[in-house]
Amino acid sequence: QVQLKESGPGLVQPSQTLSLTCTVSGFSLTSYNVHWVRQPPGKGLEWMGRMRYNGDTSYNSALKSRLSISRDTSKNQVFLKMNSLQTDDTGTYYCTRVNWSFDYWGQGVMVTVSS
Amino acid sequence: DIQMTQSPSFLSASVGDRVTINCKASQNINKYLDWYQQKHGEAPKLLIYNTNNLQTGIPSRFSGSGSGTDYTLTISSLQPEDVATYFCLQHSSRYTFGAGTKLELK
Numbered sequence: 329q330v331q332l333k334e335s336g337p338g339l340v341q342p343s344q345t346l347s348l349t350c351t352v353s354g355f356s357l358t359s360y361n362v363h364w365v366r367q368p369p370g371k372g373l374e375w376m377g378r379m380r381y382n383g384d385t386s387y388n389s390a391l392k393s394r395l396s397i398s399r400d401t402s403k404n405q406v407f408l409k410m411n412s413l414q415t416d417d418t419g420t421y422y423c424t425r426v427n428w429s430f431d432y433w434g435q436g437v438m439v440t441v442s443s
Numbered sequence: 444d445i446q447m448t449q450s451p452s453f454l455s456a457s458v459g460d461r462v463t464i465n466c467k468a469s470q471n472i473n474k475y476l477d478w479y480q481q482k483h484g485e486a487p488k489l490l491i492y493n494t495n496n497l498q499t500g501i502p503s504r505f506s507g508s509g510s511g512t513d514y515t516l517t518i519s520s521l522q523p524e525d526v527a528t529y530f531c532l533q534h535s536s537r538y539t540f541g542a543g544t545k546l547e548l549k
Contacts, residue, residue: 372540431489
């Protein structure tokens with residue numbers, strides 16, 4: 329069945345770079361788009377960016393200067409890297425598959441930005 | 444960028460009530476509007492896609508409507524398991540979520 333699972337460090341220091349991995353199963357990264365969405369504690373959802381099935385990427389304009397999304401199709405993994413982290417980057421980070429809409433989501437990974 | 448205004452931000456209703464949640468886009472989004480349900484501590488779950496299409500496995504008490512800039516999620520008869528926060532999402536131009544509606548039982 330379709331599954332997505334995020335992994336990465338739970339704690340990142342301010343000004344450092346966040347690196348997250350989304351490992352997928354049950355579908356091919358060359359057939360579906362995978363997006364990243366984040367949620368600060370107790371707040372709403374923010375679309376961050378996407379990896380298209382053909383390898384193209386697209387980013388939220390507010391994050392574009394700090395964000396990079398890449399993939400390794402042989403490992404069924406999509407990567408997120410965001411630099412210059414600040415405390416307001418604290419939150420839960422989700423990867424999600426798109427089939428018309430965000431139909432499958434990972435469980436999310438909590439990231440805290442703190443010294 | 445398209446902005447989404449969701450209302451109300453908080454809603455208290457009784458079991459069996461008809462509940463409506465609204466989202467207004469800052470421009471025409473051509474029915475590219477989805478609804479998601481998020482229970483505490485869980486990832487969001489897709490309920491309705493492209494305004495009025497019920498996702499597989501979602502109870503028929505959930506429905507969506509709208510066009511242009513104005514969209515509505517309706518729960519025809521509220522059940523205890525519907526307690527959650529609901530978000531709209533436009534995907535006409537990039538992606539923008541509404542701020543959410545927290546639904547509680549009265």
